[in-house]
Amino acid sequence: MNVISECSLMFREFKGNFQNTGSVLPSSRFLARRMLDPFSKRRQAAHILEVGAGTGPITEQIVERLRPRDTLHIVELNAEFIRHLRERVNQDPVWRDRKAQIHIFHADILKFEHAHEYDYVVCSLPFYNFPPSLVRGIFAKMRHLLKPGGVLSYFEYAAMRSLGGPFMSRDRRHNMRQIEGMLQEQRAQCLSRSELVLPNVPPAWVRHLTQK
Numbered sequence: 001m002n003v004i005s006e007c008s009l010m011f012r013e014f015k016g017n018f019q020n021t022g023s024v025l026p027s028s029r030f031l032a033r034r035m036l037d038p039f040s041k042r043r044q045a046a047h048i049l050e051v052g053a054g055t056g057p058i059t060e061q062i063v064e065r066l067r068p069r070d071t072l073h074i075v076e077l078n079a080e081f082i083r084h085l086r087e088r089v090n091q092d093p094v095w096r097d098r099k100a101q102i103h104i105f106h107a108d109i110l111k112f113e114h115a116h117e118y119d120y121v122v123c124s125l126p127f128y129n130f131p132p133s134l135v136r137g138i139f140a141k142m143r144h145l146l147k148p149g150g151v152l153s154y155f156e157y158a159a160m161r162s163l164g165g166p167f168m169s170r171d172r173r174h175n176m177r178q179i180e181g182m183l184q185e186q187r188a189q190c191l192s193r194s195e196l197v198l199p200n201v202p203p204a205w206v207r208h209l210t211q212k
Contacts, residue, residue, distance in 0.1 A: 026054060027124065028200040031155060032061040035206055038151040039120045045069035046119040049145060051109050051138075052076060054124060056085055062122070066098050074104045075112050082106045110141055117147040123154040132178040139186050146211045155204040156183065158196060183207075 033040075035058055039048055045067065053059045053076045062072055076082050085104055089095045095102065105112060109125075121142050127135045146152055168176070187194075190209035197204050 026057040027155075027204075028197075029057065029061065030199040031197045031204055031206065032058040034195055034197050035122055035124075035153050035155060036061050036065065038153065038208055039122070040065055042119070047071050047073070047116060048120040048122065049118040049142075050074045051121065051123040051142065052125040053085060054078075054081055056081075056088060058122060058124060059085065063095050063098055063102065066101055070101060072098075072102050073114065073118075074102070075107050075109050076104070077106070077108055079106065110137055112141075112145075114145070117150070118145050119147055119150050121146050121150070121152045123152065125154075127154075127156070127183065128176055128179055130179070132175055132182060135179050136182055139182075143211060148211055150211045152190070152209040152211065153206065154209075155197075155206045158203040158205055 027035075039046065039062070048062060048070065050059055050062060050072065053074045059072075059074060066072060074085060076085065082104065089099055089102055089104070123138075123142060125138065127138075130138075142152055187207065187209060190211060192210070193208045195206045197206055
């Protein structure tokens with residue numbers, strides 16, 4: 001599937017399910033690269049979990065960086081995105097060469113169970129679209145799946161609350177303030193690093209949280 005087709009798929013899913021899709025366009029390659037900084041700098045074989053892969057812009061960058069002993073597990077809830085990702089594994093030459101290392105799960109991350117912990121967790125879920133209790137549950141789950149010393153990477157669209165404020169209901173603003181506070185708590189509980197990525201629509205903060 002080419003870039004235009006991927007954007008079209010993303011737009012259709014955005015219109016049909018805004019709450020779980022979160023963006024009208026796939027993440028840029030610049031954002032994807034920044035999200036993968038810790039994984040790119042690893043010194044040994046690693047298990048990586050991607051949560052909410054969408055059409056796969058970050059997955060593509062992960063696959064290109066896989067070394068022979070690495071494994072990639074992808075957890076995605078949207079059936080259309082799952083279909084698209086499985087097609088890429090079978091049709092894209094780079095993905096096909098690493099097929100044995102890539103495992104795709106059509107599942108809710110809260111219900112996902114696996115025997116081993118992960119060195120890296122990369123998440124693209126639109127947290128500000130979710131109820132605060134769900135965001136808290138997702139973070140608890142991802143950190144449960146992460147090894148001590150492992151890194152959880154996610155992003156937030158820059159100035160999300162201030163830009164949308166005039167058009168939001170009171171309850172929506174309240175929820176976003178709660179989520180913002182909860183994300184700050186998560187960063188305070190870990191060794192954290194942030195980076196603003198301007199070449200993305202919209203610009204986004206990349207957050208890296210190292211599990212203590």
